[in-house]
Amino acid sequence: MSDKLIKNGRIVTDEHRLVVLAEGEAAADIAVPAGPVLVPLAVWQARRDALLARAQGGELGVWLAAGEDVAALADDLDTLTVIALQFPKFTDGRSYSAATALRTRYGYRGELRAIGEVLRDQFNYLTRCGFDALQPRPGRYTDEQLAAALASIGDFSQPYQRSVQDPLPLFRRVERSTPPQVQR
Structure with a gap:
């Protein structure tokens, strides 16, 4: 099993450690470890001023629960180089909408990472919504399974629906010739 993720179409070793609040732990009091980390939104909001320099240096990102x-x-999108959106279970699609909003409405250009119950069958849809990093939960896939999943992202070369990747639906992207006029 590995601690790898798919990032920008390649399999890479995960550099960020996910910080999770334990039950009853206060966001303002949690010890944020050194090194690359992803902190919960509540920690960022409670300790933004203390964590700002680490975020500006690319060492710290924020993750949001579904x-x-x-x-x-x-107000912090220019500061954060990594934002992760959690999928608590495969049937919960709220983070698809959040990713699309970050990319389209807010213009976020940093790394957008899907974390949690991120399944191979969803990889294509996740990238179409704007995710450029896909991080299944630890132990979900072997290195070989992750490589096969990476290869499957491009299975659908011409999706019909519009997306962050293709803002126009297929019928608007395909140029059709005009049929010949019938003489009467």
Whole structure:
């Protein structure tokens, strides 16, 4: 099993450690470890001033639980080089909408990472919504399975629906010739 993720179409070793609040732990009091980390939104909000330099240096990113409002980060999008959105279970699609909002409405250009119950069958859809890093939960896939999943991202070469990647639906992207006029 590995601590790898798919990032920008390649399999890489994960550099960030995910910080999680334990039950009853206060966001303002949690010890944030040194090195590259992803902290929960509550920690960022409670300790933004103390963590700002680490975020500006690219060492610290923020993760949002499904359903947390991405608007809470609107003023910090130029500062954060990594934002992760959690998928607590494969049937919870709220983070798809959050990713699309970050890329389209807010213009976020940094790394957008899907974390949690991120499954191979969803990889294509996740990238179409704007995710450029896909991090299944630890132990979900072997290195070989992750490589096969990476290869499957491009299975659908011409999706019909519009997306962050293709803002126009297929019928608007395909140029059709005009049929010949019938003489009467």
